[in-house]
Amino acid sequence: xxxxxxxxxxxxxxxxxxxxxxxxxxxxxxxxxxxxxxxxxxxxxxxxxxxxxxxxxxxxxxxxxxxxxxxxxxxxxxxxxxxxxxxxxxxxxxxxxxxxxxxxxxxxxxxxxxxxxxxxxxxxxxxxxxxxxxxxxxxx
Numbered sequence: 001x002x003x004x005x006x007x008x009x010x011x012x013x014x015x016x017x018x019x020x021x022x023x024x025x026x027x028x029x030x031x032x033x034x035x036x037x038x039x040x041x042x043x044x045x046x047x048x049x050x051x052x053x054x055x056x057x058x059x060x061x062x063x064x065x066x067x068x069x070x071x072x073x074x075x076x077x078x079x080x081x082x083x084x085x086x087x088x089x090x091x092x093x094x095x096x097x098x099x100x101x102x103x104x105x106x107x108x109x110x111x112x113x114x115x116x117x118x119x120x121x122x123x124x125x126x127x128x129x130x131x132x133x134x135x136x137x138x139x140x
Contacts, residue, residue, distance in 0.1 A: 001069045009065050010035045013077040020081035024089045033061035033081065054084045056095045087124060
């Protein structure tokens with residue numbers, strides 16, 4: 001991705017950040033994401049195995065715009081950002097919740113414990129989808 005294209009994509013997604021916050025609540029207080037443009041920046045931000053994450057330690061959303069572009073996801077900024085915000089707001093809200101859920105899933109997956117993080121993400125997505133479909137949450 002060229003520097004000009006990367007800057008344009010970062011600007012486009014930055015403009016989507018307020019709308020993504022509004023999906024959950026106007027009172028959510030998170031700073032703008034860390035945008036990664038190279039593999040080195042992804043490694044420095046501890047982003048591995050995905051193009052987006054929220055670090056529950058410091059509540060920072062990290063997005064690899066390089067991978068977003070490679071996977072053709074440029075038009076889904078609001079949705080992806082809102083999903084990551086949902087990990088902060090709803091499921092799991094913090095490291096303690098995350099650790100508890102992960103421990104319970106590992107216990108429930110004998111011989112398949114390595115799948116617990118994947119199942120935790122699936123569980124979070126289902127809970128977030130249910131939350132966003134509530135009629136009272138979609139009123140303007």
